[in-house]
Amino acid sequence: MNKHTAKVGWLLASPYLIYSAIFFLIPLFWALYLAFTNWNLISPEYETVGVQNFIDALFSPSVRAAFWVTYKFMLMFVPIVIAGSLILALIIHHLPRWKGLFAVGYFLPYLASGVASAIVVKGVISYNSPFNQFLRDVFGLDIDWLGSPTLAALVIVLMMAWKFVGYYALLFLSGLESIPKEVYEAAEIDGAVGWKRVWHVTIPMLYPSFYTVTILAVGLMFGIFTEPYVLTGGGPEYATHTWQLEIYNQAFEKLNAGYGTAVAIINSIVTFASIFIFRKLLEKWGGRHGWE
Amino acid sequence: MVGSKRWKVGLLYVLAFAVLFVMVFPYLYMVLGSLAPWDEVDRKLIPSSLTLRSYEWLFQGGEDVVPRPWLRAFFNSLLVTSASTLLMLVTAVMVGYALSKVTFKGRQWVNNAILFQMFYPSIILLIPLFLIVRYFGWYNTYWAMILPKAVNLWAIFMYTNFFRSIPDELIEAAKMDGAGHLTIIRRIIWPMSRSITTIIFLFLFMERWVELLWDMLVVNNEKMLTLNVLLAQMFGPYGGYPGPMYAASVLLTLPILILFILFSKNFKEGMQFILK
Known part of the structure; x- marks a missing residue:
């Protein structure tokens, strides 16, 4: 290690260092200051207001809505996406041929822009669409999909599930491929075959994949913006009002920059706490199956 | 035994293709919708004929009053x-x-x-x-x-x-x-x-x-x-x-x-x- 290599090292790392100074460190401290002001993004005059923004946020109906909507989404999204991606992974894993082809095909939704998929969803559930006509003619059902809070939330959740299920399936697939053959052979001797084998051998062996997918899925629910922004605008009755939508509305529609930053900080704390709790729960569940 | 296995593999492929169809369907719907005559968009699953009118309209700037780039x-x-x-x-x-x-x-x-x-x-x-x-x-x-x-x-x-x-x-x-x-x-x-x-x-x-x-x-x-x-x-x-x-x-x-x-x-x- 000499002076010259040290210089080269810092020089090659410099894009990261410069970038982080401007686009990470400065905004980081600026945010911590902004959150305690009442700045409205435009006027040159503003003052510090202490923790008032945080207190206002905790009592704000829209922040509370974002808080609960996220868990409501999670309650639907996590089971759907885990069951779905596990099934896709099992299908791909057991196919004798064209595994790669199907894996790639199932991954395609991940490439879609949320805006484009919102346009398709809007068309598919529009009043005169073939889908709704079919529901009316065959079942006599006349459903206003985006008019009902529960259904609107379900539509957003299903859009997210469609997008991510093929991606998460790849995680389960790599988990499935890493289970040694001997484990299955030993299980067969013990009489575990068919669904019994899936339930008692495969699923417990997949614990690391479950762990990763659950944490990713939980984290994802705190970062939803595009789909509700385009399709529902957060409604009806705040039923699809996510954290990011709330922060965007406060800071850039109502121009409450200080308050919006405070909400962003609260959002981050809630996110960290939720992920922490999920990790602990998963580790407890894994511990019972011999995973540390 | 061999017969039953073949049957199972066949079923697996049917399932695999069904899932593939669900994953690709929105893309298909999008393409068909972009090529359908305007009175059939979101009305018919399979359009009766194909047209490039939607693309032409878009490339000309869309609505006449306020054209968009x-x-x-x-x-x-x-x-x-x-x-x-x-x-x-x-x-x-x-x-x-x-x-x-x-x-x-x-x-x-x-x-x-x-x-x-x-x-x-x-x-x-x-x-x-x-x-x-x-x-x-x-x-x-x-x-x-x-x-x-x-x-x-x-x-x-x-x-x-x-x-x-x-x-x-x-x-x-x-x-x-x-x-x-x-x-x-x-x-x-x-x-x-x-x-x-x-x-x-x-x-x-x-x-x-x-x-x-x-x-x-x-x-x-x-x-x-x-x-x-x-x-x-x-x-x-x-x-x-x-x-x-x-x-x-x-x-x-x-x-x-x-x-x-x-x-x-x-x-x-x-x-x-x-x-x-």
Whole structure:
């Protein structure tokens, strides 16, 4: 290690260092200051207001809505996406041929822009669409999909599930491929075959994949913006009002920059706490199956 | 026994194709909607005839009263995404090389800083980032969409890990032959990382291409909008023109799909590294 290599090292790392100074460190401290002001993004005059923004946020109906909507989404999204991606992974894993082809095909939704998929969803559930006509003619059902809070939330959740299920399936697939053959052979001797084998051998062996997918899925629910922004605008009755939508509305529609930053900080704390709790729960569940 | 197994495999394929159909259906619906006669869009699943009217209407600027620059938006998206992705890729290779193959004091410190930053919630930075961009005078310029997205921590992390798996002897031998660091990167590191580069490129390009929130904040001049933002803005106003909206969606989806298909040969190999 000499002076010259040290210089080269810092020089090659410099894009990261410069970038982080401007686009990470400065905004980081600026945010911590902004959150305690009442700045409205435009006027040159503003003052510090202490923790008032945080207190206002905790009592704000829209922040509370974002808080609960996220868990409501999670309650639907996590089971759907885990069951779905596990099934896709099992299908791909057991196919004798064209595994790669199907894996790639199932991954395609991940490439879609949320805006484009919102346009398709809007068309598919529009009043005169073939889908709704079919529901009316065959079942006599006349459903206003985006008019009902529960259904609107379900539509957003299903859009997210469609997008991510093929991606998460790849995680389960790599988990499935890493289970040694001997484990299955030993299980067969013990009489575990068919669904019994899936339930008692495969699923417990997949614990690391479950762990990763659950944490990713939980984290994802705190970062939803595009789909509700385009399709529902957060409604009806705040039923699809996510954290990011709330922060965007406060800071850039109502121009409450200080308050919006405070909400962003609260959002981050809630996110960290939720992920922490999920990790602990998963580790407890894994511990019972011999995973540390 | 053999008969029953064959039956099971057949059922598995039926299931596999059914799932594939569900995954691809929205894309098919989009393409059919963009090509259908206007009175059949969202009314019939399979149009009775095909027409390019939606695309023509779109390329002429859409509604006569306020024409929109749809092609320009497509070009903007291409420019911003390509520039941003290339910068992210080049900087990630440089930094990744420094952090894995050059020993210097403070390297571990930089590594830790990157890890910390990766898990730092970026939503907190959104408002101050916007203010910085406005302060620099980048509001309504391409710079606002490119420079704050010129470095990607995940890509640096991936390259650092990948370069660690390249044996040091190769690099030492090249140094003996008098090769400098840039030559080593160009001649040894870069060719060896082709499969992971295609996947990293694909992910970076795609994520940049579908970005909505940031591009929406820093640009309001119609000529500078990306296609994704323009499409999101027209979602309500063009509610009565579903056909052209599908045509624009096809335009928005096609580049990523083409890239993905070009790179799908390396997909499994590259993904295996990324998912590890």
